[in-house]
Each structure stands twice: as structure tokens, then as C-alpha cells.
Amino acid sequence: MTTAYLTHYHCDKHHMGDEHPESPMRLAAIQDRLIAGQLLDFLRLVEAKPATLEQIIAAHDMDYVNAIFAKAPKKGSVELEPETLMMPHTLEAATHAAGALVQAVDLVMSGEMNNAFCSVRPPGHHAEHDRAMGFCFFNNIAVGAKHALDKHALSRVAIVDFDVHHGNGTEQIFSGDNRVLYASSYQHPFYPYSDPGDSHDNILHMPLEAGSTGEVFRQMYTERLFPALEAFQPELIMISAGFDAHKADPMGQLRLDDSDYTWVTDQLMAIAGRHCQGRIVSVLEGGYNLDALGRAAYCHIRSLMGM
Ligand SMILES: [Zn+2]
16 A cells, blocks of 8 residues: 655745644644654655646636735735735645645556545635635645546546535535535534535535534444445545544534544545545645644544555
């Protein structure tokens, strides 16, 4: 089993202030845990390339993307919405984060790698077609999925999102696109307060009440997600791997623990093994308790490595 670990030093430079939870220390927390657990040496480290304008525009409105490029400050900051700030390094971080997904899809689709984890930031799943939101500028996983659909001519890409927050951006970008199954588990009601009511057939909502434990999470996935994935027969599984549903996370009120991240990854690995030669591309979304983030991401990556 060969697992790629994609990142770029630009992703460490995007810094929205010392008090901001979406901090550069998040990537270091993951990498430190991989080193301490002696996994890093067994990963294929890949320096991410930036996404091209064409690749980003495949998932986003052209005017929006041009505006993001135009607003990028040389110094100081530009507030796109409260807590979503562009700083001098933000644009480079965001283009490399999206580019990591494109590259990871290429590595996995070519068979060079079995699967891949993109340890990148800013995160992406709240970014909508034409709107930055919730610490997100470009929807990284959507850029990667569009690349898989358009450039690798796939017709069935499953996106599983276990971040504590609903991935409103990913859902908006792919609503009604039957080449994609988007399945999101999330605390409800909770930010971003998107309406989980009526939606398209290719969207699977798995709302969880505050306080839900791993047992409830596992039951939801077993009863709803796994049968949907088996029926969909994905050619590629992509994961929006947010670790803020962990019980130690300061933002969410779900109660997952480290073992739940091993479990869900093992299950998705088994489904990927049955339907798509094990092809999985995973990307970091949230996760704001640095210690829990490091441990949960370690469990996820170790499972991707088949260990
Ligand atoms: Zn989140």
C-alpha cells in the first residue's frame, strides 16, 4: 500500500491572526504526530503544485476567482467575511491547497499511488461556487473532483465529508450532478445552518444531534452511507476529512474519539477496495484541538496506509 502525503510550505504561511483557530500550527500538529508515530518515513511525501486558473474555475465562478486574485493583499489583510481573511500568503496557500487535490487525483488515477492524504490549508468545503465562507476560499475537494470527472473522464465520484460542519459549498457545487454522490455527516443544527431539507438525489444528509457519540455516528454510516456507496459503485472515493467532530474539539459538540476515525477510514478502504481498486483521495478540512487533530489524523492516515 503506497500512500502519498501532499503538502506545501505556502500552506503554513496563511495566517489569519494569533487568536484564529484555523492556524498554521494545525499542519505541524499532524506532521509532528506522524513523526512521533514513525509513519512519516513510510509515506510518499509530495510537494503540492498550485492549481491553475482553469482547474479552479472548473469548480468556481470565473468572476469570483478573478476577484479573489485581485483582492489578494501585498500587506495587511482583506476581510471577505468575518473570520475569513486574506493575508499576503493566503492566495498562494489556497492555490496550492486546491492544486494538491488535482495532483493527488492524478497520482491515484495513474496507479502510481494507492491513495493520498492532502495535508493542506486553507480548508475548502464551505467555499461555494461564487463565495468564500467559513475559513474557506477555494473548494479544494470540488476542484479535485471536477478534475477527476473532466480530465480522467470518471462518471462516478463519491465524496464523503465527516467534518462536524455541513459542507455547504461542496453540496452547492455538485447538487444535481449525478456523476457525484456527496454524503455529509454533521452536527445539526449548527454552523453553517444550511437547510438539510429538500435536495437532489445525489446528496446524502446525515445530521447528528449535539452530543452524538461514535456509536451513533457508526450506526448512521452503517445504515445510510455504506449502502448508498455500494449502490453508487464509485470509481473514486474522496474524503473531506475534518477532525472537528472529535470530542476534544472546541468548536463542535459531537463526541467521536480516535478509534472512530480508524473505523470510518477502514470501512471506506474496504468499499474502495471492492469498487475502485482502493482509490481514495482525502483532504484535511477542520479540526481545531491540535492534540486531538494530530491523533485523529494519524489514525486516519495509518488506516489509509493499510496499517
Ligand atoms: Zn468543520
